[in-house]
Amino acid sequence: MVLQDxxxxxxxxxxxxxxxxxxxxxxxxxxxxxxxxxxxxxxWVTPKQVFRRFVAQGIHELSMIDWLNExxxxxxxxxxxxxxxxxxxxxxxxxxxxxxxGEMPLERYCRKHPSQRSAVLDSLAxxxxxxxxxxxxxxxxxxxxxxxxxxxxxHAFRQIDVERATVGSKRETKAAADIKTLAxxxxxxxxxxxxxxxxxxxxIDLRATLDxxxxxxxxxxTAVATKEFE
Numbered sequence: 757m758v759l760q761d762x763x764x765x766x767x768x769x770x771x772x773x774x775x776x777x778x779x780x781x782x783x784x785x786x787x788x789x790x791x792x793x794x795x796x797x798x799x800w801v802t803p804k805q806v807f808r809r810f811v812a813q814g815i816h817e818l819s820m821i822d823w824l825n826e827x828x829x830x831x832x833x834x835x836x837x838x839x840x841x842x843x844x845x846x847x848x849x850x851x852x853x854x855x856x857x858g859e860m861p862l863e864r865y866c867r868k869h870p871s872q873r874s875a876v877l878d879s880l881a882x883x884x885x886x887x888x889x890x891x892x893x894x895x896x897x898x899x900x901x902x903x904x905x906x907x908x909x910x911h912a913f914r915q916i917d918v919e920r921a922t923v924g925s926k927r928e929t930k931a932a933a934d935i936k937t938l939a940x941x942x943x944x945x946x947x948x949x950x951x952x953x954x955x956x957x958x959x960i961d962l963r964a965t966l967d968x969x970x971x972x973x974x975x976x977x978t979a980v981a982t983k984e985f986e
Contacts, residue, residue: 762836781810817919885962893930895920898941
């Protein structure tokens with residue numbers, strides 16, 4: 757396939773590719789476009805789930821991706837998008853993301869580069885503090901949704917799967933839940949302990965908009981991860 761094919765929504769919804777995740781009303785598929793790997797997210801209305809609003813969820817995720825990229829926080833690289841309305845009702849939407857190279861999820865990166873772990877966590881603490889200072893909350897801030905890359909002598913991060921994310925109102929309970937989710941998502945007990953120790957300390961020191969550091973520690977102590985991990 758070539759990128760121009762994704763201007764045709766009917767053709768897009770016939771693409772097979774490699775299924776990565778499929779549910780009634782939404783799917784994620786790996787496809788090759790212009791010789792490179794891409795991920796295609798599709799959402800559609802089904803007769804039995806007309807009130808589930810999967811299409812609206814897809815539009816929300818795309819808006820969160822655009823917000824991240826427009827505010828110098830890297831999100832997925834969206835190279836094509838499309839939405840369909842019939843009789844004023846959202847019926848289908850899709851967006852196509854180019855797979856990033858030279859990046860990997862947080863825990864895998866730390867496993868592969870153990871000597872860089874401390875530097876990665878330092879950079880991640882600053883990155884997370886900056887996100888929360890502008891009131892962006894991921895709501896599924898797990899390590900597999902945080903991709904690490906090393907460029908220009910420093911570590912940088914990309915957020916993916918932001919369909920539950922919010923931005924706008926200040927909610928420190930959401931910030932605490934993001935960090936608790938991150939710690940709970942990590943299988944390596946030493947790395948998880950570092951998140952709840954040195955990382956958390958540095959994050960709190962770097963937060964510019966915290967009203968009370970102790971209040972945040974109290975919130976973190978009672979925070980619940982936003983999803984369960986095996």
